[in-house]
Amino acid sequence: MNKLLIWYGELITGKKLIKRGLLFLTPGMLWLILFLVLPGLILVVVSFAGRGAYGELVWEFGLGNYKRLIGYGIFGWTPDYLLILWRSVWVAVVTTALSVLLSYPLCFYIARKPPRTRYLWLTIVIIPFWTNMVIRTYAWFLILAPDMPLAKLAAFFKFIAPGMPLYPSAFAVYLGMISMFLPFVALPLFSSIERLDWTLVEAAQDLYASNTRVFMHAILPQTLPGLSVGIILTLVPAMGMFVVPDLLGGAKYMLVGNLIQQQFGTSRDWAFGAAISMGLMVLTMFSLYLYKRRNKDIDLL
Amino acid sequence: MKGLQLRGINKTYGNVKAVEDVSQEIHSGEFFTLLGPSGCGKTTLLRMIAGLELQDSGTIILEGEEITALPAIRRQINTVFQSYALFPHLNIFENVAFGLRSRKVPGPEVDKRVKKTLEMLELGQMTKRFPHQLSGGQNQRVALARALVNEPKVLLLDEPMSALDAKLRAQVQVELRRLQQKLGQTFILVTHDQDEALVVSDRIAVMKDGKIIQFGTPVEVYESPKNKFVAEFLGTANLIEGTYHDGQFHTELGIFELEKPPSWKKGLIAIRPEWIRISDTKPDKNGIRATVTEMIYRGTNLDLWLSPGPIRLRTSTYKNIQIGDQVWLDMAPKEIAVLNE
Ligand SMILES: Nc1ncnc2c1ncn2[C@@H]1O[C@H](COP(=O)(O)OP(=O)(O)O)[C@@H](O)[C@H]1O
Ligand SMILES: [Mg+2]
Numbered sequence: 061m062n063k064l065l066i067w068y069g070e071l072i073t074g075k076k077l078i079k080r081g082l083l084f085l086t087p088g089m090l091w092l093i094l095f096l097v098l099p100g101l102i103l104v105v106v107s108f109a110g111r112g113a114y115g116e117l118v119w120e121f122g123l124g125n126y127k128r129l130i131g132y133g134i135f136g137w138t139p140d141y142l143l144i145l146w147r148s149v150w151v152a153v154v155t156t157a158l159s160v161l162l163s164y165p166l167c168f169y170i171a172r173k174p175p176r177t178r179y180l181w182l183t184i185v186i187i188p189f190w191t192n193m194v195i196r197t198y199a200w201f202l203i204l205a206p207d208m209p210l211a212k213l214a215a216f217f218k219f220i221a222p223g224m225p226l227y228p229s230a231f232a233v234y235l236g237m238i239s240m241f242l243p244f245v246a247l248p249l250f251s252s253i254e255r256l257d258w259t260l261v262e263a264a265q266d267l268y269a270s271n272t273r274v275f276m277h278a279i280l281p282q283t284l285p286g287l288s289v290g291i292i293l294t295l296v297p298a299m300g301m302f303v304v305p306d307l308l309g310g311a312k313y314m315l316v317g318n319l320i321q322q323q324f325g326t327s328r329d330w331a332f333g334a335a336i337s338m339g340l341m342v343l344t345m346f347s348l349y350l351y352k353r354r355n356k357d358i359d360l361l
Numbered sequence: 362m363k364g365l366q367l368r369g370i371n372k373t374y375g376n377v378k379a380v381e382d383v384s385q386e387i388h389s390g391e392f393f394t395l396l397g398p399s400g401c402g403k404t405t406l407l408r409m410i411a412g413l414e415l416q417d418s419g420t421i422i423l424e425g426e427e428i429t430a431l432p433a434i435r436r437q438i439n440t441v442f443q444s445y446a447l448f449p450h451l452n453i454f455e456n457v458a459f460g461l462r463s464r465k466v467p468g469p470e471v472d473k474r475v476k477k478t479l480e481m482l483e484l485g486q487m488t489k490r491f492p493h494q495l496s497g498g499q500n501q502r503v504a505l506a507r508a509l510v511n512e513p514k515v516l517l518l519d520e521p522m523s524a525l526d527a528k529l530r531a532q533v534q535v536e537l538r539r540l541q542q543k544l545g546q547t548f549i550l551v552t553h554d555q556d557e558a559l560v561v562s563d564r565i566a567v568m569k570d571g572k573i574i575q576f577g578t579p580v581e582v583y584e585s586p587k588n589k590f591v592a593e594f595l596g597t598a599n600l601i602e603g604t605y606h607d608g609q610f611h612t613e614l615g616i617f618e619l620e621k622p623p624s625w626k627k628g629l630i631a632i633r634p635e636w637i638r639i640s641d642t643k644p645d646k647n648g649i650r651a652t653v654t655e656m657i658y659r660g661t662n663l664d665l666w667l668s669p670g671p672i673r674l675r676t677s678t679y680k681n682i683q684i685g686d687q688v689w690l691d692m693a694p695k696e697i698a699v700l701n702e
Pocket of ligand 1: 374378399401402404405
């Protein structure tokens with residue numbers, strides 16, 4: 061342990077090296093334990109507790125909350141909560157897929173620009189982040205208001221009654237979600253596309269590849285690292301999103317995020333809220349697992 | 362009509378004339394090399410033949426059919442890229458099968474043709490491996506196989522050996538030459554390496570600043586360079602300046618007899634270091650008395666620098682020589698190349 065060794069050009073003893081490593085590691089570990097691991101464990105415990113008459117936690121442990129989550133209530137079985145869970149997954153997947161679909165052309169367009177304007181364009185993509193998420197979502201109220209062109213157009217085609225806004229609706233939720241998450245896909249994807257080796261594209265073309273084949277074999281594999289980062293950065297938070305569906309979807313389009321928020325807020329049922337959170341976490345982990353299994357060759361976490 | 366014709370090809374990038382008025386005939390079944398220093402437009406010309414770059418003007422005719430306006434996917438031409446550009450996520454078999462699969466060749470035939478090509482290039486054992494698991498030389502052969510399996514009418518190679526080490530390169534050059542002769546296919550190679558060009562080619566076109574300045578067999582361009590650039594770019598040459606009158610070439614080093622009178626009054630002649638013979642006695646013609654000033658031992662031969670001049674000489678026979686020795690140089694008229702431009 062006390063033998064001298066050379067560590068990246070520095071002459072040092074093994075003991076000192078370990079000490080230094082601990083010094084660097086401790087703050088981060090403490091932070092994680094204090095604010096992630098402990099609350100997580102508390103959440104697990106709470107999810108098995110019950111609710112008192114006035115919304116206080118009752119320390120009687122059982123599987124009641126989980127039974128309720130999968131639909132067994134006092135009035136028999138209902139799929140309500142499972143439906144919300146399923147809908148959340150669906151919204152997250154669709155949001156992610158549409159963001160990816162929009163990001164590819166966007167990134168190629170920006171990557172083709174000369175370097176100076178390129179960063180201007182990227183800034184434009186990021187600018188929405190300079191304002192608060194709630195304010196940005198409220199902005200959609202304005203855009204989707206009854207006397208704005210979008211709503212008028214929708215009314216003209218008889219999608220909605222004239223004089224009605226386009227919210228709350230599933231359409232508004234997707235619009236809000238995609239505008240929220242597009243940069244999370246576009247930015248990592250852009251970093252991959254910017255470094256794209258175009259000779260592979262030319263090689264594919266030289267070998268008679270159709271456009272689909274060029275994309276599948278020359279572009280997709282090269283952009284996969286950026287794409288997977290983008291997908292995870294979108295899929296995971298999109299599953300738990302509550303501001304956008306709350307404001308733009310209202311009661312019509314409740315997602316699991318809203319459900320959890322309700323439990324910890326108006327319903328005052330912390331134990332059930334914790335159980336839903338656990339359910340969401342399991343669902344997220346499961347999606348990531350599926351995703352990782354399909355893309356074995358990329359490192360996710 | 363067989364072969365490939367380039368007619369008046371031009372290509373400009375901004376204000377750089379990358380390729381300027383290139384007209385060249387490439388015969389069917391020949392190994393043709395574009396040789397020139399870096400930045401002279403070789404790659405650009407090759408890419409226009411491949412259909413990966415559009416010329417500003419000019420026509421390209423392949424086997425009597427104009428292909429000027431056809432994109433790469435519609436040209437029966439395949440390329441071995443300088444970086445090989447193998448698909449990293451596909452194994453060797455699938456890399457080689459790529460072109461056939463693009464053209465929807467039936468599975469069993471793909472199998473047969475890919476296997477045959479891989480066998481031919483001694484890659485039969487590697488089919489399941491991925492490009493990153495192979496050495497540079499093996500990847501180069503995969504790139505070659507991937508292009509050849511499509512049986513292109515013309516195979517283009519852009520500096521395919523630049524990533525190999527010197528020894529392997531020399532070996533691969535000979536193999537490439539043999540392969541081309543065996544297949545009898547048209548190969549067009551781009552290189553800046555004159556040794557490589559001489560070893561592999563049936564004909565060489567020497568390029569400079571976007572123009573082809575001389576073309577011919579390796580012997581023609583090496584032994585009868587047209588101008589100073591070609592003489593110096595292909596190997597080394599002693600360039601001697603002088604004037605021609607009274608049937609003789611008068612220079613600072615002495616008076617020379619030439620085989621044929623040059624087309625000019627004042628100009629340059631070239632003589633390669635290995636064409637000069639060294640002797641103790643005065644030769645009949647074109648003898649020059651010189652002193653050895655520097656010796657470089659190269660194993661297979663000895664390089665001498667002599668004054669006046671300085672003249673460079675390469676000998677593999679004369680061993681008992683020392684710096685300061687006075688010798689006779691024999692520059693026989695038939696060894697002297699007259700530069701006509
Ligand atoms: N895509 C391009 N854009 C601008 N200039 C280019 C481009 N490709 C080549 N050039 C210029 O054209 C000239 C010839 O290039 P290239 O054909 O690559 O030369 P070589 O292959 O002989 O080294 C060079 O001056 C190079 O800078
Ligand atoms: Mg080049």
